[in-house]
Amino acid sequence: MKVPFLDLKNAYLELKDEIDAAYQRVMESGWYILGEEVELFEQEFSDYCDVKHCIGVGNGLEALHLILRGFDIGKGDEVIVPANTYIATWLAVSYAGATPVPVEPDLQTYNINPSLIEAAVTEKTKAILPVHLYGQSADMEAINKVAEKYDLKVIEDAAQAHGAKDKGKKTGGLGDAAGFSFYPGKNLGAFGDAGAVTTNDDELAGRIRLLRNYGSEIKYYNELKGFNSRLDPIQAALLRVKLKYLDKWNTRRSEIAAYYLDKLNPKSELVLPYVPKWSEPVWHLFVIRHLRRDTLQDYLTKNDIQTLIHYPIPPHKQKCMTEFSGLKFPVTERIHSEVLSLPIDPIMTRNQVEKVVETINAF
Numbered sequence: 024m025k026v027p028f029l030d031l032k033n034a035y036l037e038l039k040d041e042i043d044a045a046y047q048r049v050m051e052s053g054w055y056i057l058g059e060e061v062e063l064f065e066q067e068f069s070d071y072c073d074v075k076h077c078i079g080v081g082n083g084l085e086a087l088h089l090i091l092r093g094f095d096i097g098k099g100d101e102v103i104v105p106a107n108t109y110i111a112t113w114l115a116v117s118y119a120g121a122t123p124v125p126v127e128p129d130l131q132t133y134n135i136n137p138s139l140i141e142a143a144v145t146e147k148t149k150a151i152l153p154v155h156l157y158g159q160s161a162d163m164e165a166i167n168k169v170a171e172k173y174d175l176k177v178i179e180d181a182a183q184a185h186g187a188k189d190k191g192k193k194t195g196g197l198g199d200a201a202g203f204s205f206y207p208g209k210n211l212g213a214f215g216d217a218g219a220v221t222t223n224d225d226e227l228a229g230r231i232r233l234l235r236n237y238g239s240e241i242k243y244y245n246e247l248k249g250f251n252s253r254l255d256p257i258q259a260a261l262l263r264v265k266l267k268y269l270d271k272w273n274t275r276r277s278e279i280a281a282y283y284l285d286k287l288n289p290k291s292e293l294v295l296p297y298v299p300k301w302s303e304p305v306w307h308l309f310v311i312r313h314l315r316r317d318t319l320q321d322y323l324t325k326n327d328i329q330t331l332i333h334y335p336i337p338p339h340k341q342k343c344m345t346e347f348s349g350l351k352f353p354v355t356e357r358i359h360s361e362v363l364s365l366p367i368d369p370i371m372t373r374n375q376v377e378k379v380v381e382t383i384n385a386f
Contacts, residue, residue, distance in 0.1 A: 026375045028329040029208055029368050037370060038264060045260040057236070057253055064259040067266055068203075068219060071186070072195035076228035078220045079254025080235050083182040083204025086218040087115035087152070089252060090178050090200045093230040094150065096121050101147040102178075105135040105161075106355040108154045110338045112180050115202070116152065124148070125339060125347070127354045131297040133157065133310070133362075137165035144169070150176040155184035155194050157333070158210065158276075158307030159298065163189045163197040170198075178202070181221075185211040186273050188303035195221040205262055210276070210307050211269050217258040272369040276306040279367050279376055283309055286380045293383070294361070308333055312361040319386055320363055326382045331364045 035042060049060055061079050069077035080086050096102065097120040104112050106125035116123040126143050129136040135153050151170050153161035163177075170177045177198030181187075184194040185203065195201040205217035220231050230247070233240055238249025284295055294312035298304060310333065313319050320330050337355045339347035365379055 024374060024378060025327040026329060026366050026371070026378055027368070028331055028364070028366050030370055031207055031212075033370055034368075035214075038268070041264045042261055045264050046257060049257045049260045052256075055256060058256050060256040060259040060263070061254050064254070064263050064266075065219070067263060069221060071266060071269070072193050072201075072221050074196040074221045075223045075225070076221065078228060078231045078235065079259060080218045080220060080231075081252035081254070082216040083180075083202055083206065083218040084111045084115055084118075085235075085250070085252040086202030086204070086220045087112065087178065087180060088118045089231050089234050089250070090202055090220055090222075090227070091115060091119035091121065091150070092234055093200075093227045094176050094178075096149045096176070099147065100149040101145060102149060103135075103140055103143050103151045103175075105152075105154050105156070106337065106339065106352040107133055107135075107358055108156060108180070108338065109182075109334055110341055110344075111182070111204075112152060112154055113338045113344065121149070122147075123338075125350070125352060125355075127352055128156075128358065129162075130354055130358070132159060132162075132299065133358060134159065134161040135166070137162045137169065140166065140169045141172075144173050144175070148173065148175060150178055152178045152180060153198075154180040154182075155187055157296070157304070157310050158183050158187055159296075159304035160184060160187050160189035160194055160197070160302055162299075167198065176200075182206075182218075183209065183307040184305060185209065185307075186269055187305045190301045191303075196223060199224060200227055205258070210273060210305050211262065211265055213258040213262055215255070215258060217254055217262065218252075219254065273305040275369040276367055277304075279369075279371060280304075280306045280309050282376055283365065283367075283380065286384075287311075288384045291384070291386075306367055308364045309367040310362050310364050312358070313363060314361060316361050316363050319383070322386050323379075323382060326378075328379055328382055329366065332362060333364050334359060334362075
């Protein structure tokens with residue numbers, strides 16, 4: 024019995040009739056840029072996140088970039104980011120012309136360590152950009168306190184956290200704005216690239232609607248120097264179908280995570296995920312740590328269990344980030360050398376979940 028990390032084909036087949044009908048509806052409409060499907064998804068996703076505005080854009084990276092541009096954050100400015108994250112978080116800041124300022128994570132949650140943020144604030148700091156890594160909210164109450172003290176914007180990177188909660192409140196409305204990715208492997212995944220911005224800020228929402236569409240509200244009349252980053256109406260229609268099932272899938276992920284936490288041998292060399300009492304993660308990833316990570320991964324591969332590493336190389340060690348090459352982030356580097364993501368697909372069978380546990384415990 025094989026255990027794939029994520030089975031996107033069978034996830035499609037589960038909703039095939041609804042997905043195909045949505046696709047057909049868009050094709051027959053004759054409207055293929057923005058339009059009603061995008062507007063309906065924006066309304067439905069803003070309702071889901073309990074925020075006033077959702078603006079559909081091309082992908083998660085562009086969502087973060089447009090938020091920064093919308094707040095006029097750019098050259099000469101600094102944005103505090105997690106040292107432990109996917110590089111897109113940093114690229115959004117660089118793309119806007121600002122400078123990312125990395126802060127080490129908490130070793131238990133892997134999210135940015137709030138107690139270290141204040142020391143990174145300078146006169147140039149304009150925003151804090153926390154990531155809800157692996158589907159668990161960063162400590163937003165502590166982060167917002169620092170931001171309020173120094174009059175900083177808080178921009179959530181919620182690309183992995185569709186539906187996650189912090190003290191009962193959903194991600195996407197925990198700061199000034201949030202960027203979401205709907206990359207196919209996300210909890211709410213499109214069938215290609217797609218993203219969105221959520222916010223309660225009316226002015227920012229208006230600016231991002233302009234920026235995503237060449238800086239134009241009326242065709243050929245350009246108010247801002249904008250970009251082309253529009254959510255495709257086909258993807259919007261397909262996301263509308265999948266959004267109806269998101270809570271169900273997140274619940275299934277939580278059930279698998281609970282089984283892993285209960286059954287994986289606590290006396291082994293494994294370090295299991297830690298969940299603070301105030302957090303309700305959606306388990307985009309179930310990430311363990313192991314000192315012999317590569318050996319464990321090879322063992323699981325030989326037993327037909329597919330795992331992934333999120334992420335093998337931290338941003339400050341990437342070739343494209345040479346300006347950070349002299350910096351040391353020992354907690355981040357340790358995490359990246361030890362983490363391993365186990366399968367946590369909502370359509371996994373009970374037998375597949377049990378096989379993962381039995382195989383790791385045998386190791």
